[in-house]
Amino acid sequence: MPESQKSKGLSRRDFLKTSAVASASVAVAALGAPALINSQTLQDPVIYGFIGAGRQGNFHLKKLSVNRMGRCAVICDIYPPNLEQGVKTIGSNPDKELQDYRRVLDRKDIEAVFIVTPYHLHVPMVLDALSAGKHVFVEKVMMKEEDQIPKVFEAAQAHPNQVLQVGLQRRYSAIYNVATQMVHNGALGKVQFIRAQWHRNGSWKNPIKDQAFDRILNWRLYREYSGGLMAELGSHQVDVADWAYQSEPISVMGVGGLDYWKDDRDIYDNVSVIFEYPEGRKFVFTSICNNASLDFSETIMGDEGTLEITLGLNTAKATFYPEQKAPDAPTNVVKTANVQEQNWWAGATMKNRGRKIGVPILPNTPRKNPSFIEKEIMYAKKWLTEMGVLEVEKDRDAIAVEEEHFFHCIREGKKPIANVDIGAADSRSVIYANRAMDMKQKVFWPGKAEIPASSSEPKKV
């Protein structure tokens, strides 16, 4: 096909290659969304307590209010308006606990707890909940201090029959599963670089009703309780990088500053961090608070294609941009010389490469080996979606899925997808990135610091 035609769109074969890779996504089947919907009719709902009914807490409670796999017995929050709002959101008239979360843990009828509290409270509450015999769902980021990591591992090992799940909801999105499978199966070629940004334009501050609760309601702005932008936003995206690279980073360096919102906060509002993974792969994360034009997304870049993914309020979206190889890209194939030499043109030309037409990645990937007709239908649907005739099929809300999955694991005795290993790896990235910014130094993962080899002279040919 002539180069000019190729650049206008994907060839059908390219398309099938992409979609076949996408359909190889076994992980989506492992999530078992349809099976989970069936088990919504569970006769034996999980009785749970809910600790922390702030903004994120109410987001969870809203989804939980239509989830019949669990039943909320008590909501706990020390701030009365939040507690009232939480009770209203869940709608099932649970008990209220205003004093101490340990009273929730003391209750014998409660099997599981959701911990959706400020960051600094996660580990103490997780440890208490595990030793009280409860299954635990804890919001990300799991650990705030490095020395908490072994403690949580110990507790998890001491209570092997209790589910410990961390709220990294991208792991439960069908589209993110398809996207990472595409990376692992080489649909993007060799991936050396991932970029993610979480850009906002706003103070990140909540108005306050009661001065006594100022710091608590705006806990995200103070280091005493918060890990700042890296923890609250970046943790989701560094987890995607870990997932795509199938590895933890080996080092991180970064620059952070409090440059725009100069109020009484002490976290950074301007963060740029570079993570290094094995084999020279990099992940760059930026987060700012005074421009929202780029919003938030993760962009995975390989030498054969780019994948841009984002998780919106309710649904995920992924777009694949095939890379156009430069005509002068290095090739190892030496062609036979029996072709007639073509006519050459003189005069400089500019050619746009890459990022031509995006192909939406669809969440429904029915079978590992789709039949001819299925492939044709998939191709037709993608083509119509690309033309704007058909609406992009949507992923199910990842927060609702992670909650279902939590209940599912409890009842079926399964291990969660976002488990303590994933939660700890994510926490380490956050802790080390913040350390790198604070100390203005490169931070290595334990045992990964290498003394650079002595600079050897380039070999002469």
Added chain:
Amino acid sequence: MRLPSCLPIKRLLLLFFLRVLLISAFIGGVLQSASVSSKKPVSTAGQQVSSKDWKERTDPGQKELFRFDDSRVSMACTYTVVVYGTDRIQLPLIVNTAFEEIDRIDQLMSNYNPDSPLSQINREADKHTVVVEPELFDFIQLCLKYSRESDGAFDITVGPLMKSWGFYRGEGRIPWFFELWNVMRKVGYQRLILDSHDRTIQFSVSGMELDLGGIAKGYAVDRVISLLKEYGIQTGFVSAGGSTVYGLGAPPNRDGWEIRIRDPLAPNDAGRNGGTVHLKNRCLSIAGNYEKFFKVRGIKYSHIMDPHTGYPVQDMLSVAVLTDSGVDGDAVDDVLYVLGVEKSKAYLEKHPGIEAFFYLPNGDKQWKMVNLKD
């Protein structure tokens, strides 16, 4: 290759030209932004707030009072929120929280957004029962209460009817008789099956649809007002596209928020109005045939349907009602619009605390106003 260098005079001319261009662009920008900032904040669809209200006034004897206003588009209309308060740092944060609340309600109740819980009901409730989150369920129950009390004059199931009259796609058409007959089978609040114990909803007829568009704005206004009160705001104003406005307290040195009602025959003419009302802890809600309509052979068909006949209501230009809440206002203005003046009298007797203004056609070019108070 190097470009041939310009002669000094040519270069000077070029620089001068560029500078003129830059300066004129800058002046243009300044003029443009000045024209924006000097614009009176006008609510788009229903009323216009007198410019006096929008000036900042402070009472010298007391703690300094600040004023903040902002507008944002949500639910397909422009919301404006004005607040007065003594904490200048908190005011923008509070207004921002108000807009977040409006967006949240849009997420919950929009039937344009395929991900909203309302769209989920519309998609699935004819196949099986759908578990609905408490807030939306309670709200649907409240809507049904208005339907029962008005004997179906207000109905959230008119969606299919609106569709067949072409109002969703913005191209009006008169449906065929049998088409209408078929559509009417899918309309009627009695056809909804609600289970308040399990919080589920189901359609008894396939093809039904819920449309909260007529009343969700009022709910958003009420939510914002209660949010403002929670943050200690005593004086504020909320406008949902101008068709539902609420005045909380009264602006400094005023008796209330002065609102001019749009002339139903010349809604865009700032020189004419249908009367002025003062709002103090009251809501003004307007249903007008000028909001969405089409004309066939000189007859105007507006978007307000009579759920009993399946036809747009005729012989009414607009109805404005004063109520204590936005939801009440948005429901009652539709009810009265459909019922007409005579039947409305009986309705208002049963529902005290409501004042209504009916704008009726009086010949082609004029209107007459009927004011009903309980």
